[in-house]
Amino acid sequence: MSGRYDHLDESSVRERPSRRGTRPRTKDRPSHEDAVVGMVTGVDRGRYTVRVEDRTVSAMRAREMGRTRVVVGDRAGMVGDTSGDEGTLARIVRIEERDTVLRRSADDSDTVERIIVANADQLVIVTALADPEPRARMVDRCLVAAYDAGLDPLLVLTKADLADPDLFLRHYRALEVPHVVSRSDGDSGELDPAGVDEVRAHLVGRTSVLVGHSGVGKSTLVNALVPFADRATGAVNAVTGRGRHTSTSAVALELPDGGWVVDTPGVRSFGLGHVDPDTFIEHFEDLLPGTEDCPRGCSHDEPDCGLDAWVASGRAGPAGPERLESLRRLLRSRTGDERS
Template sequence: MVRQKKNWDEDDVRINKSRQFGSSNKTRPRTKDRPDYSKAQSATIIEVDRGRVQCLIESGANKTIITAMKARELGKKSVVVGDLVSVVGDISGTEGSLARVVSVLARKNSLTRTIDDHANDERVIVANVDQIAIVIATTNPEPREGFVDRALVVAYDQGIEPIIIMTKQDLANGDEFLETYKDLEIKVFKIDKSSDLGKLQKTLANKITVLIGHSGVGKSTLVNNLLESSKNKSVAVGDDSKHRATGDVNEVTGRGRHTSSSAIALPLSSSFDGENFGWIIDTPGVRSFGIAHIQPSRVISAFPEFTKAISHCPKNCSHNEATCALNDWPGFTNQNLARLESLRRVLSVE
């Protein structure tokens, strides 16, 4: 069947009335102009709660806590505690005021994990930190090398100083477990509920430290004791309700129950201008800490004594194979070799 050609005329043309010249309903013309954020104020994210965030604005000696919402263009998971951001709008900090986060500045580092070791499902926990405190218990729940090793891999990858805090010293000593990490020269603090936290506080002073650990290890109890010791329960957030709830361990599974649902930054000083001012970032207890997104070469490069040797490694070297240049590198001391053995064990964690 041959389709006959139709003779078209002007009645067959559909006209969009909203675009007719002179129409009162014409649409707004497109523009390449973008909002001017040149006068945006810099701030630091100290808490993320659903669609709203708490930000700290510092201007000389003046420090203000404000509430803000994220600009839509930033996306759902675009900001985390520790992020440096730009904010516009009402930054007075008065009750009921609301500002807007319009951009996130480049991060110097970030603490990330992958879910079930899927490299494409990377989650950022916090950003721009100086130290990571890996909190484990002597028992109840039992300390796990796999978790500590994974946390160390991320720390070395991002240039974050790791420390280990072992709680519940009143139940066991944990020395045998800690022996595994002695050659990596990591600071270790062994405490219980009644411990003097003076030495730990000195290590936290003038630093931004993120605390991570499994549920039930006593992390929230530790945070509360640190805040009590600094006599500064609520400078950053305004009321005592921000003290972290504490929980216990499930007797059936041996795992802790989640008591913290979001990360929050808390100051460790009697005032913002305290001599030993520092921040701790408490995070929810984690049950999985995947490191599929980490490259072994970046971890090894965090150790200066191995820098020259790894430059002679084969391409894509895992640093745990027969052809690795680290195997027979001249000049390594026994201490170097001990640290290398420990580091390779950490890198081989699955």
């Protein structure tokens, strides 16, 4: 059956003009070779504080960054108004390659890592010797995170006026972790200047991250190290024995004599779900040769582990037994074994 349109062919069909431009799409992105690079010192609800030489720039993340997360310590490339004048806003268009990344997970079963800070080179683990009671398990976990991230650990023990530090320190002597003991005035709460100066000597010229439970005196220490830091401090709950969160976000503060300290919110857990326990032995170079006699898949904390014979032979040195026990304690802190 013939129709009314049988006489038409393809050349008779008129195409509706496109409303879109005719310029072809491209996946190329601007190189932003003129981007100004600065250090991210603060993050607050989608706004970033970036230090560029002698000025502070406010910035937002550009759409082209996608889901790339920007954290304190990042070296960020910015375009737009980077003058730092009041009311101006730059755009972060890229993050430079990170030298180090300190991570933690929500718990040991969660392999999703949460970046705490980038480009630091030292992890300062702050713990009180009393009020609240020290938690060696937390310190062990922070040490594992430091070793995994390639950061040098420093142990700062506060409130030494309330308890003897020697009992706690004996767990870490075999690890040769440097430490500073800090005392405070019971009446005023002010820190002993000598202890503050000793901590400061470890921080000069470095980028250091301070972590610890709430109430251990971390913000008090920061206020003593950095004039006008004005970090909020809080007391320990007499019922729970835990401190109240006073720092709500990480912030990088410049030290008067050079270097940076990153104060982080107090934590009550430090998940290590993102850390591979098989890498722990790499941080014990004196024990590493002894693993050659270990059975395949050895966890280094089992009856047939070759490290026992290696240490018993004396080839690991006089500190071998304590070093081996320290290794196994760190392994148990990752696996949740209560023997730790």
